[in-house]
Amino acid sequence: MPPSDDEDALIASLEAATDTDPTLSALRERRIQSLSSAVSAAKAARTQGFGSYTPLSSEKSLLDLTTSPTYPRCIVHFFKSDFNRCSIMDGHLETLAQKHLEARFVRIAVEDAPFLVERLGVRVLPCVIGFVDGVGVERVVGFEGLKGGDAFETGVLEGRLVGKGVLLEVGTGGGVGVVGRREEGRDGEGEGGGKRGLRGRKAVDEDEDDDWD
Incomplete structure (x- = not known):
């Protein structure tokens, strides 16, 4: 399914999470970037119909x-x-x-x-x-x-x-x-x-x- 506005909350929760493991932190950061790009693309698409x-x-x-x-x-x-x-x-x-x-x-x-x-x-x-x-x-x-x-x-x-x-x-x-x-x-x-x-x-x-x- 395409990204939805519900994923804004997921991005916020990932950004708020704390982790002392640098590997997990890096994975979370990549996940945040990926979700942010997908949500932005979906929102831009919807403005075009x-x-x-x-x-x-x-x-x-x-x-x-x-x-x-x-x-x-x-x-x-x-x-x-x-x-x-x-x-x-x-x-x-x-x-x-x-x-x-x-x-x-x-x-x-x-x-x-x-x-x-x-x-x-x-x-x-x-x-x-x-x-x-x-x-x-x-x-x-x-x-x-x-x-x-x-x-x-x-x-x-x-x-x-x-x-x-x-x-x-x-x-x-x-x-x-x-x-x-x-x-x-x-x-x-x-x-x-x-x-x-x-x-x-x-x-x-x-x-x-x-x-x-």
């Missing part, structure tokens, strides 16, 4: 975000507010946003992004697209490929995004703002379909409300 799941209301703001060098990794959820599965996806993305400070997590209603919805071929909701350096490298369409259906676990979605380099595996030491490697020739072709491969398709379940075209 990392660690939160942010709603956007315009296509320009989405384009600016996904093409900014400040945010090389972005996860975008195209949604409709009255779709139950979109609400379920929101919960998972909110959890991942707090855990992965190396990426920005945002959502935008399809009615607020008609040009991008058409250009990206978004036809089934929820639709989550992972961008690296402005290039779509993974796409999750509905709940396809997410074992468990409506009850899928957050880790399943996380694994999909880590596997395509949109997110970094926890504990790898990647950190905020590290630019991931683009996968040549993918350009939005995830397990859930290609960049424009959703046009005219039907949702898997006959009674689900995710086919909104």
